[in-house]
Structures are given as C-alpha cells and as structure tokens.
Amino acid sequence: MTISLKPGNTPPEKLQPTGWLKYLSFSLDHKVIGLQYLVCGFFFYLIGGSLAGAIRVELTSPLSDFMPREVYNQVLTLHGTIMIFLWIVPVVNGAFGNYLIPFYVGARDMAFPRLNAVAFWLIPPSGLMLITSYFINGAAQSGWTAYPPLSITTPAAGQIIWILSVLLLGGSSIFGGINFIATILKLRRPGLKLMQLPMYCWAMLGTSILVVLSTPVLAGTLILLSFDIVAHTGFFNPSLGGNVIVYQHLFWFYSHPAVYIMVLPAFGLVSEILPIHSRKPLFGYTTMVFSIMGIVVLGLVVWAHHMFTSGTPPWMRLFFTIATAFIAVPTGIKFFNWVATLWGGKISLNAAMLFSCGFIINFVLGGITGVALAQVPFDVHVHDTYFVVAHFHYIVYGGSVFVIFSSIYHWFPKFTGKMLNENLGRFHFIITFIGFNLCFAPQHWLGLNGMPRRVAEYDPQFQLINQISSVGALLMALSTLPFLWNILQSILYGDEAGDNPWNALTPEWLTSSPPPVENWEGEAPLVLEPYGYGEKDSTKTQEQLK
Amino acid sequence: MPKLSAILTLTSSLILGIGGVWIAYNVDMLPVSASMNAPVYDELYRVLFIIGCILFIGMTALVIYSLFQFRRRPGETGDGIDLEGNISLEIFWTAVPAIIVLFIGLYSYDIYDRMGGMQPLMHDHSGQINNQVERVWGGIGSGPIESTSTKNLSSLPIELTAMQFAFIFHYPKGDIISGELHVPVGREVNLKMESKDVIHAFWVPQFRLKQDVIPGQPTILNFTPTKTGNFPIVCAELCGPYHGGMRSNVIVDEQEDFDTWLKENSKEQI
Ligand code: HEM
Ligand SMILES: [Cu+2]
Ligand SMILES: [Cu+2]
Numbered sequence: 001m002t003i004s005l006k007p008g009n010t011p012p013e014k015l016q017p018t019g020w021l022k023y024l025s026f027s028l029d030h031k032v033i034g035l036q037y038l039v040c041g042f043f044f045y046l047i048g049g050s051l052a053g054a055i056r057v058e059l060t061s062p063l064s065d066f067m068p069r070e071v072y073n074q075v076l077t078l079h080g081t082i083m084i085f086l087w088i089v090p091v092v093n094g095a096f097g098n099y100l101i102p103f104y105v106g107a108r109d110m111a112f113p114r115l116n117a118v119a120f121w122l123i124p125p126s127g128l129m130l131i132t133s134y135f136i137n138g139a140a141q142s143g144w145t146a147y148p149p150l151s152i153t154t155p156a157a158g159q160i161i162w163i164l165s166v167l168l169l170g171g172s173s174i175f176g177g178i179n180f181i182a183t184i185l186k187l188r189r190p191g192l193k194l195m196q197l198p199m200y201c202w203a204m205l206g207t208s209i210l211v212v213l214s215t216p217v218l219a220g221t222l223i224l225l226s227f228d229i230v231a232h233t234g235f236f237n238p239s240l241g242g243n244v245i246v247y248q249h250l251f252w253f254y255s256h257p258a259v260y261i262m263v264l265p266a267f268g269l270v271s272e273i274l275p276i277h278s279r280k281p282l283f284g285y286t287t288m289v290f291s292i293m294g295i296v297v298l299g300l301v302v303w304a305h306h307m308f309t310s311g312t313p314p315w316m317r318l319f320f321t322i323a324t325a326f327i328a329v330p331t332g333i334k335f336f337n338w339v340a341t342l343w344g345g346k347i348s349l350n351a352a353m354l355f356s357c358g359f360i361i362n363f364v365l366g367g368i369t370g371v372a373l374a375q376v377p378f379d380v381h382v383h384d385t386y387f388v389v390a391h392f393h394y395i396v397y398g399g400s401v402f403v404i405f406s407s408i409y410h411w412f413p414k415f416t417g418k419m420l421n422e423n424l425g426r427f428h429f430i431i432t433f434i435g436f437n438l439c440f441a442p443q444h445w446l447g448l449n450g451m452p453r454r455v456a457e458y459d460p461q462f463q464l465i466n467q468i469s470s471v472g473a474l475l476m477a478l479s480t481l482p483f484l485w486n487i488l489q490s491i492l493y494g495d496e497a498g499d500n501p502w503n504a505l506t507p508e509w510l511t512s513s514p515p516p517v518e519n520w521e522g523e524a525p526l527v528l529e530p531y532g533y534g535e536k537d538s539t540k541t542q543e544q545l546k
Numbered sequence: 547m548p549k550l551s552a553i554l555t556l557t558s559s560l561i562l563g564i565g566g567v568w569i570a571y572n573v574d575m576l577p578v579s580a581s582m583n584a585p586v587y588d589e590l591y592r593v594l595f596i597i598g599c600i601l602f603i604g605m606t607a608l609v610i611y612s613l614f615q616f617r618r619r620p621g622e623t624g625d626g627i628d629l630e631g632n633i634s635l636e637i638f639w640t641a642v643p644a645i646i647v648l649f650i651g652l653y654s655y656d657i658y659d660r661m662g663g664m665q666p667l668m669h670d671h672s673g674q675i676n677n678q679v680e681r682v683w684g685g686i687g688s689g690p691i692e693s694t695s696t697k698n699l700s701s702l703p704i705e706l707t708a709m710q711f712a713f714i715f716h717y718p719k720g721d722i723i724s725g726e727l728h729v730p731v732g733r734e735v736n737l738k739m740e741s742k743d744v745i746h747a748f749w750v751p752q753f754r755l756k757q758d759v760i761p762g763q764p765t766i767l768n769f770t771p772t773k774t775g776n777f778p779i780v781c782a783e784l785c786g787p788y789h790g791g792m793r794s795n796v797i798v799d800e801q802e803d804f805d806t807w808l809k810e811n812s813k814e815q816i
Binding site: 278346450456459 | 576587590591594602605606608613616617618624625626627628629630631632635640643650655657658663664743744749755756757758762763765780782784785786787789790791
C-alpha cells in the first residue's frame with residue numbers, strides 16, 4: 001500500500017467518525033492510533049501501579065499478613081507483566097511511534113494503516129483477559145518470567161491465560177515493528193536522506209529490528225510451554241526428561257532485548273526533547289546513530305547474563321560478562337552527547353526538560369549497577385535479590401517512565417492544541433523524583449544484605465528500610481494526582497497552544513495543533529535539518545518557520 | 547581563560563576521584579564476610595563502587611551545573627551556541643569508557659578465577675562410583691582452589707536436596723539428615739545439590755555465594771567458611787507460595803564442636 005503525498009485521497013474510513021468517539025473506533029489514522037495506545041497504556045499503568053502499591057503495603061511488615069501468599073505471587077506476576085507488556089512497550093513504541101514517525105518521514109500515515117489498527121486493538125482485550133484471570137481461577141503466579149517447572153506445576157488456568165495474553169501482545173508488537181521498519185525505510189519523502197531523519201526514527205528502526213528478531217522466539221517458547229502445561233509434553237518438564245535451562249535461554253533471548261525495546265525509544269524521545277528546550281543542535285548526530293545500532297547488535301548477544309547462577313559453563317559466563325559490560329560504551333556515548341547538547345544552551349526549565357534530565361540522572365545510576373551486575377562474581381551474590389529489583393526499576397521507571405512523562409509534557413500541545421500548566425508539571429516532577437529515589441535507592445542495600453526478591457515475608461531486620469521504600473511508593477502514587485488534574489484541567493480550560501509553542505523545527509510542529517487528518521493541509525514540508533538551532537542559524541530558523 | 551578552565555577541570559576531577567574513593571571506603575553496605583571467597587568478592591565490590599561513585603556524582607554534577615549555568619534568564623529569547631559535534635571529544639568519551647569497561651572485565655576475570663570460577667569441576671567423592679560420566683554444573687567456588695590453604699584436610703562432602711519449601715542436608719559420612727547445615731570453620735565444603743520439584747537457589751549472603759538448585763540437573767558449590775557463627779540460608783528463586791519462608795541456617799562451628807555434633811547425630815560408627 002502506498003500513500004500519496006498529495007492531499008485529498010484519504011481512504012473514506014479514515015475520516016470517520018469524528019469527535020472524541022473516533023478514539024473508540026477502528027480508526028486508521030496514525031495519530032488517533034497513537035493516542036489510543038497512550039491512553040490505553042496509561043489505564044493499565046494505573047492498574048499496574050495499584051498492584052505495586054499492594055505489594056509495597058504487604059512489605060511494610062515482615063510477615064505475610066496483608067494478603068495470602070498465593071495472591072502475593074499473583075499480584076507480583078500481574079504487576080510485572082502489565083508494566084512491561086501493557087504499559088511501557090506499547091507506549092514508548094506504539095503511542096509515540098505511531099504519532100511521530102509518519103511526521104518525521106514526511107508521510108501522511110503509516111505504511112500499513114489497517115495492520116496498525118489491528119496491532120492496537122489486540123491490546124485492550126488481551127490486557128483485560130490477563131486481569132480477569134485473577135477473578136476466574138487465580139492469575140498466573142510464577143512471576144513475569146514464568147520459569148518452568150514452577151509455571152508447569154502451579155494452577156494451569158491462570159498460566160495458560162497469561163501465555164495467551166503475552167502471545168497476543170507479542171503479536172501486536174511484531175505487527176507494530178514491521179510497520180515501523182516499512183514506514184521509515186519506504187515512506188520517506190523524496191529528497192529526505194536517512195541521515196537527515198530525527199533521532200527518534202533511528203531509535204524506532206533499531207527497536208523494531210529487535211522486536212522482529214526476538215519476539216518470535218518468545219512466542220515459540222511460550223507455545224512450547226503451553227504444550228507442557230496442557231498436553232503434558234516434556235520440553236521443559238524435568239520429570240518428563242525436559243530441560244529447564246533451555247527455557248531460560250530462549251526466554252532471555254527475547255527478554256533481554258525487551259529491555260532495549262523499552263529504553264531505546266525512550267533514548268530517541270529524549271533526543272528530540274533536549275535540543276528544543278535547550279535551543280541547541282543535537283550534539284554528535286552521527287555517533288548517536290551508530291551508538292543505537294551498536295546497542296541493537298550487542299543487545300542481541302548478552303542474554304545469558306540473567307543465568308549466571310543457573311549453572312552455565314565458565315566460558316559462557318565470561319563471554320556474556322564482557323559483552324554485557326560493553327553495552328556501557330554506546331550507552332555512555334549517548335549520555336555524554338545529551339549533556340553536551342545541554343552545554344552552552346538556553347535551557348527552559350520546564351516540566352519536559354526536568355523529566356528528561358531526571359531520566360539522565362536515574363538512568364546513569366541504573367546503568368552503573370547494570371555494569372556491576374554484568375560481572376559474574378558480583379552477580380552471584382546479588383542475583384534474584386532486591387539489588388536487582390532496584391536496578392531494573394532505575395532502568396524501567398527512572399528511564400522509560402520518566403521519559404514518557406517528559407514526552408507527554410512536550411507533545412501535549414500538539415496532541416490537543418492546549419498547553420499544560422507548567423507549575424503543576426514541575427510540582428509533579430519534584431514529587432515523582434523524590435518518591436522514586438526514596439522507593440528504590442534503599443533497595444540496593446536490601447539486596448546486598450540478604451533480602452531476596454519475590455518474597456511476601458522477610459527477615460525482620462529489613463523492616464525499617466522496606467517501610468522507607470513503601471513511603472517512597474506512596475509519594476509516587478500521590479504524584480499521579482497533580483498530573484491527572486493537570487491533564488483534565490488543560491483539556492477543558494487550557495490556554496491555546498498555537499501550532500508551534502516551543503518554536504521547534506521537527507516536522508510535526510510545522511502543521512496545526514492538533515494536526516489535520518492528513519497531517520498537513522498542503523504539501524508536506526521537507527525538513528533537512530531537524531536540529532538546526534543555534535545562534536548562527538537563528539535567522540534561517542525564523543525563515544523556515546514561516 | 548582556557549588555562550583557567552583546564553585548571554578547574556583538573557581540580558574538580560581530582561576532588562571527584564578522591565571523593566569517590568572516600569565514599570567507597572566509608573560507606574559499608576555489605577554484611578559480614580564469612581567465607582574464603584567473601585573478601586575477594588568485597589575487593590571487586592569496592593572497585594566497582596569507587597568507579598560507580600565517580601561516574602554517578604560526575605554525571606549528576608554536570609547535568610545540574612548545566613541546568614543552572616545555562617538556564618534561560620527572564621527576557622532571553624535567542625538560541626544557544628551553534629555546536630553540532632566535536633570529533634576529538636567524541637573519540638575521547640568513547641575510548642575512556644571502553645578502557646574502563648575493559649579494565650573492569652579483566653579485573654573481574656581475575657576475581658572470578660580467584661573465586662574458583664575457572665577451575666575444572668570436582669568429581670563427586672561421596673562414595674558411589676558411577677560408570678557413567680555424570681553431568682554436573684558448578685557455580686563460583688566449585689573448583690579446588692580454596693583447598694590450597696587447607697591442604698591437610700580433604701573437603702567435606704554434603705548433599706543438599708531442595709524441595710518446596712525446605713533445604714535438606716545429608717552427610718554421607720554418618721548418614722546424617724539435617725534441616726540445618728553444620729560445617730566446621732576453615733574446611734572446604736563440597737555441596738552437591740539437587741532439587742526434587744522446582745528451581746530453588748541456595749544463597750548465604752555472608753558467604754557471597756549463590757547457586758541455583760535445579761531439578762534434573764545436579765549442581766555443585768564449594769566454599770570454605772572462615773567465621774564461626776550462625777548465618778542465614780535463603781532460597782533466592784521463586785519456588786511457590788512459601789518461597790519467602792524457605793529459609794534455614796548454616797551453623798559454622800569449631801572443628802571439635804562440629805565433630806561432637808557429627809558423633810551425636812550419626813547413625814553409624816565413624
Ligand atoms: C509505580 C511504581 C512501582 C513500584 C512501587 C514498583 C514496585 C515493585 C515491587 C515491590 C516489585 C516486587 C519485587 C520483587 O519482589 O521481586 C516489583 C516488581 C516488578 N516491577 Fe515494579 N514497581 C513500580 C513500577 C514498575 C514499572 C513502571 C515497571 C515497568 C516495567 C515495573 C516492572 C516490574 C517488574 C518486571 C517486576 C518483576 C516482577 C516479577 O518479578 O515477576 N515496575 N515492582
Ligand atoms: Cu525455594
Ligand atoms: Cu524459593
């Protein structure tokens with residue numbers, strides 16, 4: 001399917017219905033689909049967040065007294081699964097990818113609009129199915145990793161629903177990945193070179209390659225696992241001669257790249273936000289592109305660092321140690337480039353900027369503990385402890401979630417044509433930042449000192465630190481209130497944003513807010529320098545804007 | 547002016563470096579070390595902590611400094627400086643992390659070796675002679691290195707069976723079965739582990755050792771306790787509803803006390 005650059009040949013189904021009802025319809029408009037992903041993801045975030053709250057309440061006392069132990073494990077499993085598969089992956093890829101990529105390549109829609117809509121509409125039913133499994137016969141309770149033989153021996157119904165739902169969500173992200181690759185490579189406006197694309201396109205290209213290469217492996221693995229559960233085959237069941245370690249290899253071949261599926265798009269989004277709010281070109285465009293591709297390649301060959309205590313041979317541990325630690329190099333390049341982008345700028349300390357800078361600080365800490373965890377001798381002590389819980393929340397929450405908020409503050413005017421309240425936004429940032437660090441920083445200590453993860457009951461000596469952590473979680477929960485209020489207030493009574501409130505150069509800002517169905521009224525603009533800020537160019541900048 | 551900024555950069559990096567080392571030596575976050583490989587582990591931990599502190603504090607300081615120094619003052623409208631890249635700077639900050647990472651990798655290889663990770667696996671000395679070569683996997687500490695300083699004593703074989711939700715220890719010598727692990731101080735223990743149902747993990751935080759106990763796949767773990775006392779054994783792999791309650795103790799005794807315990811509990815004459 002090709003999409004003409006000329007306006008006026010919109011497929012008829014794309015035009016209707018109108019008003020807010022279009023968000024509840026099978027719309028083919030990439031902007032509608034993007035917002036559908038965003039709102040739906042946020043809905044699941046609230047559910048996953050409530051589950052996290054329940055976990056933290058349970059952990060305020062050393063005994064398992066707030067909920068039954070089985071329920072704790074179900075809540076834990078649901079929390080992890082929802083946060084990964086229904087919140088972060090769909091939002092950093094599906095929501096922002098769908099909204100922004102067609103603008104960035106100068107197209108009027110994604111390459112396969114119908115596939116795009118299908119990809120989104122797989123999500124709400126599989127999410128709801130996953131959650132209702134809790135009420136039917138008890139949700140899955142073997143963690144989001146579903147390691148056999150535990151996942152084979154716990155009650156089957158919940159586990160099977162879990163597998164089905166993850167399969168559908170995996171299918172959704174494969175459809176999305178194919179669509180992004182096709183759109184970025186094939187729908188580029190004539191005259192626009194790859195090396196002139198905004199950085200988020202590169203991030204999405206890299207991410208989509210990871211999605212397309214690794215998600216099918218997860219799907220195959222889960223199908224084999226479901227055979228073991230319902231048909232009593234013995235792929236992974238040791239009592240039937242199966243091998244439980246093979247599952248771990250296959251599972252992590254997807255699930256390690258999944259970390260990059262959650263953070264690479266976030267890296268891309270930050271690369272869009274920082275230059276605009278510091279009024280400077282993105283520093284080191286070319287090295288940024290190469291570092292993304294470096295992360296993609298290395299990301300595919302480091303999975304066994306999750307298995308250092310499973311009994312892998314020494315050579316394998318060494319290889320995976322070195323390969324994992326080396327991801328720090330391309331990642332480090334990106335961080336230095338962002339700081340250099342800030343350097344000498346004219347920085348607006350607005351909510352978008354604050355969340356992005358908060359992301360840099362949090363992610364540096366998560367990355368440092370990541371390099372430490374990559375060292376086999378270090379990992380054998382802290383593997384499967386709260387140190388790891390702290391580490392990955394610094395990555396997924398301190399990384400991806402901070403970037404999602406930053407992006408919402410940044411693109412809300414484009415989505416709705418209304419401005420968000422900056423002071424409320426800054427307030428939201430401060431509470432989130434304090435709450436987040438209060439919640440997760442102390443967990444490093446817990447892990448080093450002997451608290452394993454995934455436990456409803458623990459040694460009483462850890463109680464005080466767990467309570468501090470729970471207070472942090474409470475703060476994080478409260479911090480969503482100013483955010484939600486801000487959104488509501490602004491949609492109803494917010495100031496008009498105008499087309500380009502940030503005075504930005506990337507193509508989505510060169511059309512009205514919100515944009516028309518076909519993105520631009522007339523010809524799509526050809527933006528060859530999406531980051532052409534900076535003193536020397538300011539005259540050219542103004543011209544381009546007119 | 548360039549001279550001044552060079553001096554400033556130099557002094558602030560110096561302060562940063564000294565600060566990082568100071569923090570790493572004054573903030574103690576690990577429990578007591580009670581096995582022969584724990585001090586080796588702690589050495590690696592300290593090096594990682596120093597590097598981590600320097601990087602984290604440095605990056606955070608840079609970000610916060612930029613936000614204040616380059617913030618938009620009221621009434622300002624223009625753009626920042628027109629700076630798109632700097633090849634030598636970029637090569638510099640690619641090379642430096644690469645060197646640091648390489649150093650950490652080589653250093654932890656050395657630590658890994660000293661902890662016994664590269665040693666060939668020891669065979670099961672528990673008595674039965676198997677004609678078939680058994681597939682056994684080992685974690686760190688599974689080699690014989692630690693026995694070099696305790697040459698006069700052979701390692702003490704113990705078998706561990708993990709099940710939902712308990713650790714059961716079996717002493718072939720004396721045919722003792724125990725829910726707690728009793729070991730003498732200063733002698734290498736050779737733990738052979740098997741699981742009856744799901745995956746569990748054997749972890750003693752004070753020993754800095756952890757190894758999964760895997761159904762259908764025996765694993766071994768060697769360690770030498772260096773302190774008498776009572777340390778927790780924790781299951782570190784989600785194994786079902788009572789996973790959090792799957793805890794036990796390792797009781798490290800003086801050799802004589804251990805011998806008495808053995809004698810009192812053994813079913814056979816030794
Ligand atoms: C809203 C703040 C959050 C809080 C307070 C929170 C808290 C927790 C807690 C206490 C655990 C249990 C750790 C354990 O026992 O293993 C956990 C696990 C987990 N969390 Fe979060 N979390 C939050 C947000 C997130 C986000 C945004 C993600 C996104 C990916 C996430 C992903 C996970 C995963 C994957 C697990 C592991 C689940 C498992 O082991 O099966 N969390 N979280
Ligand atoms: Cu267990
Ligand atoms: Cu357990």
